[in-house]
Amino acid sequence: MLINRRTFLAGSAASLGLTNLAMAQSPKRALPVIPLTDLTNGIDRRLSLNLQNAAHDFGTGVASQTYGINNSYLGPVLRVKQGQTLPFDISNNIGDVTTLHWHGLHIPGAVDGGPHQEIAHGDVWSPDVPIRQRASMNWFHSHTHGKTAQQTHKGLAGVLLVEDEASLDADLPKTYGVDDFTLVLQDKSFNSKGQMAYNLSGEVFEDGFLGATFVVNGAIAPLSQSLPRGLVRLRILNACNARFLELSMQTGAMTVIASDGGFLSSPVEVSSILMSPGERYEVLLDTRVAATNTLNVTSEDEGFVADLFGRDKTTPLIEFSTTSTEGFSGAIPTHLANLEPPRASDAKRTRDFQLNMDMGEDLAALAIAWDNFCGDAGAMGINGQPMKMDRIDEKVAKGVPEIWRISVDDQLHPFHIHGCSFRILSQNGAPPPAYAEGWKDMVHVEEGWSEVLVSFDHEAPEDAPYMYHCHILEHEDCGMMGQFTVS
Numbered sequence: 001m002l003i004n005r006r007t008f009l010a011g012s013a014a015s016l017g018l019t020n021l022a023m024a025q026s027p028k029r030a031l032p033v034i035p036l037t038d039l040t041n042g043i044d045r046r047l048s049l050n051l052q053n054a055a056h057d058f059g060t061g062v063a064s065q066t067y068g069i070n071n072s073y074l075g076p077v078l079r080v081k082q083g084q085t086l087p088f089d090i091s092n093n094i095g096d097v098t099t100l101h102w103h104g105l106h107i108p109g110a111v112d113g114g115p116h117q118e119i120a121h122g123d124v125w126s127p128d129v130p131i132r133q134r135a136s137m138n139w140f141h142s143h144t145h146g147k148t149a150q151q152t153h154k155g156l157a158g159v160l161l162v163e164d165e166a167s168l169d170a171d172l173p174k175t176y177g178v179d180d181f182t183l184v185l186q187d188k189s190f191n192s193k194g195q196m197a198y199n200l201s202g203e204v205f206e207d208g209f210l211g212a213t214f215v216v217n218g219a220i221a222p223l224s225q226s227l228p229r230g231l232v233r234l235r236i237l238n239a240c241n242a243r244f245l246e247l248s249m250q251t252g253a254m255t256v257i258a259s260d261g262g263f264l265s266s267p268v269e270v271s272s273i274l275m276s277p278g279e280r281y282e283v284l285l286d287t288r289v290a291a292t293n294t295l296n297v298t299s300e301d302e303g304f305v306a307d308l309f310g311r312d313k314t315t316p317l318i319e320f321s322t323t324s325t326e327g328f329s330g331a332i333p334t335h336l337a338n339l340e341p342p343r344a345s346d347a348k349r350t351r352d353f354q355l356n357m358d359m360g361e362d363l364a365a366l367a368i369a370w371d372n373f374c375g376d377a378g379a380m381g382i383n384g385q386p387m388k389m390d391r392i393d394e395k396v397a398k399g400v401p402e403i404w405r406i407s408v409d410d411q412l413h414p415f416h417i418h419g420c421s422f423r424i425l426s427q428n429g430a431p432p433p434a435y436a437e438g439w440k441d442m443v444h445v446e447e448g449w450s451e452v453l454v455s456f457d458h459e460a461p462e463d464a465p466y467m468y469h470c471h472i473l474e475h476e477d478c479g480m481m482g483q484f485t486v487s
């Protein structure tokens, strides 16, 4: 179970089915702290993750049918250390085939958990996952071919924090749930009974799933959290299927210290960050500056008028208040990591990818046949071809730097590559924002070329290739994905 310190709505069945507008007027519930499994001091057992059917109340007063990983919704936060090898036993008890992919980890294709590593219902998958990379915030989620969107939305996702000697020694807040918070941001829709609803239609395929209600760590926002005086660290994952989130603080700036694959060279102060689905950022707040503060999200509004005019709406996610307790008293560090600017001239070859929205197939018909809508008949693709399990699209040489250039025929898409961290050379034809100049495994693609400098340290053979894909999960399921080997 999530530690849900919820205090409201128990008796207000009449208010079920309200959207976040009405929720916003209710007394604030506490931010749930996702249970932590801290392995940084050593691993003396196999690590069991049980993928299960569960019931979870997001805050409507009614339980929704969910998937959970050891919990009623989502998985534990796993905190591990560089150099360890994680001996997982992953049991699938969800009543459907699934997979569990380690998003952000630099690991061999054989243990990557992509669509080729299916776990049948009732089976246990036991990969030994080597953690060789630097400190970084990663995550894990279902990657079942054609079912990633639905299974991840229902709860098959969790956070994996990698620490290293330097990050454990760093002069940064690191007391979990006190001055170091992991935030999993998602959007949901709730039906008139207060239950989570996810229905695919042609439109949902087109835009990806966009829910009208935000949830943080499995609880409907806005939530409240009290903070000690001093620096506080927020490790943030956008785990939405399709929604881009612009995050900002009510008062003052956000100081970004890390992106997907690790620390930035030095902190970057910004008024907001734009996070695509799948992205992670770590930020520092100084609670000595403002006694109360709110983490806000600005995102596309729903409904007819908003659809016509593309209107945005700002919603409070977490209302923070500062207590008199002294917390982490240090200052924001000036230097975080040794990170040279990317050297494009190191690249030995260039590959081009165009993400295709329009492959001339009927999305609504696919939606009706949605149980296996992807399969061999994808409606979207990359370089004119929908994903095919038995076709390898690219063969990459291990350890050789390459430039991957990505463009789109329509819309804004978040592009992700397995098995690596890369550096962004350009995003939408321009230099990336300073907070995206560090290690990344996600890049935004809308106009012009987005270019990344990438190399791979592990092998991915033909029977366990890596994936590259759009991280709008409905697009991925619809065929906007390709496969590559590394040898």
Ligand code: C2O
Binding pocket: 101, 103, 141, 143, 278, 416, 418, 467, 469, 471
């Ligand atoms: Cu986050 Cu291929 O996945």
Ligand code: CU
Binding pocket: 101, 102, 103, 104, 416, 417, 418, 419
């Ligand atoms: Cu991934």
Ligand code: CU
Binding pocket: 412, 413, 414, 470, 471, 472, 475, 476, 480
């Ligand atoms: Cu897409």
